[in-house]
Amino acid sequence: xxxxxxxxxxxxxxxxxxxxxxxxxxxxxxxxxxxxxxxxxxxxxxxxxxxxxxxxxxxxxxxxxxxxxxxxxxxxxxxxxxxxxxxxxxxxxxxxxxxxxxxxxxxxxxxxxxxxxxxxxxxxxxxxxxxxxxxxxxxxxxxxxxxxxxxxxxxxxxxxxxxxxxxxxxxxxxxxxxxxxxxxxxxxxxxxxxxxxxxxxxxxxxxxxxxxxxxxxxxxxxxxxxxxxxxxxxxxxxxxxxxxxxxxxxxxxxxxxxxxxxxxxxxxxxxxxxxxxxxxxxxxxxxxxxx
Numbered sequence: 001x002x003x004x005x006x007x008x009x010x011x012x013x014x015x016x017x018x019x020x021x022x023x024x025x026x027x028x029x030x031x032x033x034x035x036x037x038x039x040x041x042x043x044x045x046x047x048x049x050x051x052x053x054x055x056x057x058x059x060x061x062x063x064x065x066x067x068x069x070x071x072x073x074x075x076x077x078x079x080x081x082x083x084x085x086x087x088x089x090x091x092x093x094x095x096x097x098x099x100x101x102x103x104x105x106x107x108x109x110x111x112x113x114x115x116x117x118x119x120x121x122x123x124x125x126x127x128x129x130x131x132x133x134x135x136x137x138x139x140x141x142x143x144x145x146x147x148x149x150x151x152x153x154x155x156x157x158x159x160x161x162x163x164x165x166x167x168x169x170x171x172x173x174x175x176x177x178x179x180x181x182x183x184x185x186x187x188x189x190x191x192x193x194x195x196x197x198x199x200x201x202x203x204x205x206x207x208x209x210x211x212x213x214x215x216x217x218x219x220x221x222x223x224x225x226x227x228x229x230x231x232x233x234x235x236x237x238x239x240x241x242x243x244x245x246x247x248x249x250x251x252x253x254x255x256x257x258x259x260x261x262x263x264x265x266x267x268x269x270x271x272x273x274x275x276x277x278x279x280x281x282x283x284x285x286x287x288x289x290x291x
Contacts, residue, residue, distance in 0.1 A: 001113045001117075003029040003097055004029070004030050004093040004095070004196075005030070006096060007032065007099045007103075008033075008073065009035050010036045013274060014040060015273075016272065017044070018044070018047065021033070027109040027288065028109075030053045030054070032057065033077075034061060035062070044056055055080060059076050065100070065253070068213065071221050072203070072220075074217075075221070079200040093193060095192065096191040097191075098190075099188075101253075101269070102276075103268065104269070104271045104286075105266065106261055106265050107286060107287070108286060108287060108288070109288070112287075119234045121192060122234040124189070124236060124238070125221075125222065125225075126186040126188075126236060126237040127222055128249070129184040130183045131178075132181050138178070140214070140250075142178075144212045180209075180223060183222040183225075185222035189221055194230070198224070199225070201228070202228050205227075206220050206221075214250060215250050239265065240261045240267070241256050241268070241270070242260070245261070245265075254270070256270060257279075271284075
């Protein structure tokens with residue numbers, strides 16, 4: 001099975017990112033990478049100039065959580081991967097897997113492939129809500145978000161307060177309209193080839209519909225899959241994050257705790273070596289294990 005990993009990296013740790021990349025590449029997969037740090041990006045381009053399995057993003061090089069740049073950036077990476085495939089069909093990707101900053105596999109390649117084969121022709125992601133069943137989802141979409149492209153947005157109470165004040169002011173005289181059902185999900189996806197192509201073909205919808213939304217990575221891709229893809233959806237949470245292992249909507253991500261990684265977990269975040277060494281040491285090379 002040929003996998004295209006779509007990765008976002010926000011640190012500037014050359015040793016860590018190259019270790020993560022090499023583990024995926026050595027198992028026969030390709031990585032399409034957005035790197036926020038300019039110097040690190042240049043170093044990676046030079047270091048991997050003879051490694052065609054690594055594709056450092058050049059159309060959209062950076063992204064931030066809670067901002068349109070994140071879901072749009074992942075779709076741009078899908079587009080890059082699809083364009084890299086051979087026109088005669090001799091080389092295509094079977095799966096496209098999104099990995100946000102600090103995410104690592106917690107199972108071997110063989111175990112992951114076994115799981116994916118059990119859900120052949122299905123997209124795998126965890127959907128939690130939609131606007132047809134919950135009016136609050138529509139209200140969330142109608143609100144405008146400002147200052148999300150600030151690096152301090154998630155941590156700064158001042159910037160978030162400015163966003164809330166400005167959003168309320170704008171919303172009072174200009175409402176965002178949406179006829180499509182809005183779906184809310186965790187921001188991680190394992191996609192079939194058909195769905196990746198559907199997203200890439202409709203990139204403009206993402207940019208036009210979800211601009212100035214707060215945490216659009218929780219809405220954009222799931223909504224687009226329902227609208228543009230006919231692939232069946234397997235709804236399961238195979239990701240671990242934070243202190244209890246569960247993703248919290250509209251909140252900054254926290255380091256994954258070691259005891260939250262279960263038998264059903266296939267990926268974990270945040271697991272940076274400098275911030276979460278115990279988890280990193282236990283799982284950084286899990287993907288290379290034989291079973």
